[in-house]
């Protein structure tokens with residue numbers, strides 16, 4: 001009889017369960033449209049060429065301190081570069097105005113985007129005690145897990161309208177207007193919403209920012225796809241910068257991941273940024289100290305391997321330019337695969353409308369397939385996607401897109 005008498009069964013993670021199933025599947029034409037990772041047209045991982053170059057330089061340098069402890073807040077040179085990428089400070093002269101802007105941001109290194117989300121959630125749970133956090137319906141399933149573990153009650157705001165397959169802006173606004181309260185947190189996806197691939201327009205972001213300001217709802221951005229979604233760092237962080245620049249009285253925070261845009265998934269590279277209002281920026285050090293207190297009690301400091309690669313790239317103009325090129329390449333392969341899948345479905349005359357596949361943004365498409373159709377895709381065709389119908393477009397290639405489209409066509413016609 002175990003002493004763990006409080007332990008019950010717990011749901012396992014769908015994304016990583018699916019990954020394992022796919023790995024163990026020996027069917028030659030299997031296709032993984034599950035986990036959000038970039039793949040080449042040959043279905044292979046793609047260590048970015050710029051990352052290989054940076055690794056080589058780091059290896060050649062043989063720095064004596066490369067495996068030393070960093071500070072609890074992480075490698076501060078990396079943290080500052082991460083902040084500059086996110087808020088678009090990078091490469092600019094530090095004017096007095098810009099220095100003042102930077103003073104509003106308290107930043108630390110984290111264990112990638114998940115770690116940044118988690119650190120932010122427990123930091124707010126300790127120091128703000130939000131009455132609830134609003135998550136989009138649907139959202140990345142891990143947001144639920146993270147906020148559940150932080151002990152903050154969760155509520156859902158409408159996001160996706162299955163009838164139109166579009167972003168339900170009116171529904172979102174109506175619920176937040178009626179039920180959002182001062183002291184609530186709202187989780188917002190900075191770009192390339194996971195799982196729907198649907199983002200607010202710039203005009204809609206402005207309305208969301210006004211609502212947060214007026215109702216004193218605290219915005220918590222999850223930025224996992226900056227530069228990966230559109231190929232442009234500026235474009236994919238527009239909403240974060242709008243809130244930051246246009247709402248100087250609003251406090252907010254951002255969980256930043258470098259997993260996708262650097263292809264450094266297993267290296268766990270990320271940062272957390274807490275933005276103070278203009279009038280409270282003298283609290284910056286206290287915020288960092290409190291974050292460090294939480295970090296020290298959990299993992300002491302973020303890992304240094306991946307962040308030294310990012311630092312190497314971001315401190316060299318040529319490497320930075322190469323990185324931008326690599327991001328554009330990833331974004332454009334995904335965009336072309338969206339188009340290829342759409343074209344195939346249209347060619348096959350697959351019942352339904354499929355424009356949403358080309359209209360959605362980023363790594364994923366919310367296909368509209370039912371969980372029964374998803375199950376049939378796996379059983380009959382060895383094509384793996386999440387039961388919500390989310391497909392990771394990067395699992396498509398010129399070699400398998402016809403096969404996958406044919407499989408979609410069959411289940412749409414024959415399975416409800």
Ligand code: LMR
Nearest residue numbers: 015034035036037140194
């Ligand atoms: C995904 O949503 O598939 C990725 O962000 C991987 C993950 O950590 O869930």
